[in-house]
């Protein structure tokens with residue numbers, strides 16, 4: 001149990017109640033007190049208390065990965081995971097030149113949830129995907145291995161996030177669900193029928209009818225747990241923030257707007273994508289359209 005009064009946790013926003021019997025009140029202010037008193041468990045709070053905890057076996061695995069250059073070896077063969085057949089859609093290799101000044105992009109970035117119905121052309125779409133999720137030109141050499149890099153950083157260079165897209169209104173691409181394949185800069189159609197895009201997000205505020213597309217960020221636990229153990233989730237969520245923010249900035253630079261969305265229907269989307277929800281999770285979403 002935490003002695004929060006002695007830890008100086010009290011401030012004007014904190015309502016404390018010490019009524020130990022009041023465990024099922026749906027008010028987060030009451031719940032907060034019970035959580036602090038140790039009366040009610042919270043997975044999030046336990047995680048926070050143990051944040052950055054590393055076990056001896058984590059250190060062993062981290063050292064093993066670092067000394068053996070395993071990430072570069074995995075990186076070299078990752079390309080082989082991509083499906084290239086007559087269904088694969090190759091996106092334009094040549095990207096649209098981004099002319100907006102970086103400071104202007106930062107100043108103008110904002111979230112949009114309602115859009116006008118306007119088609120995004122394939123070159124704009126390809127440019128957004130390339131700079132947000134794609135492979136950069138910079139290479140890293142470790143001993144005999146040459147590792148590719150991306151436009152965002154990644155814990156241990158393991159890139160545990162994969163990108164799924166629901167495309168609504170992009171030229172030359174039919175509406176539907178796709179997997180983005182960064183090495184070949186391609187889309188692979190998932191051929192999933194009867195998708196109701198209004199079921200993706202919680203509530204009515206997100207305009208899936210007029211969006212150009214939305215993004216589902218998928219985390220596969222095995223991609224970094226074997227190196228980082230208990231540190232994996234923290235690394236992944238921080239990395240995801242970087243990816244999602246790059247996405248926001250590239251959209252803005254091309255005069256589209258976006259909105260990172262935590263209020264998504266996790267199991268609905270995972271079921272659609274045939275993800276098991278055990279090793280493979282949808283951990284975040286984003287949406288892009290014309291304001």
Ligand SMILES: Cc1cc2nc3c(=O)[nH]c(=O)nc-3n(C[C@H](O)[C@H](O)[C@H](O)COP(=O)(O)O)c2cc1C
Pocket residue numbers: 109110111112113205259260261262263264
């Ligand atoms: C981690 C995260 C989760 C978010 N989740 C939602 C969401 O579920 N629904 C929503 O409408 N906006 C969501 N947003 C957008 C925020 O509401 C928005 O960024 C905030 O109001 C600030 O506005 P601005 O981005 O236009 O500056 C989220 C933003 C972040 C960074």
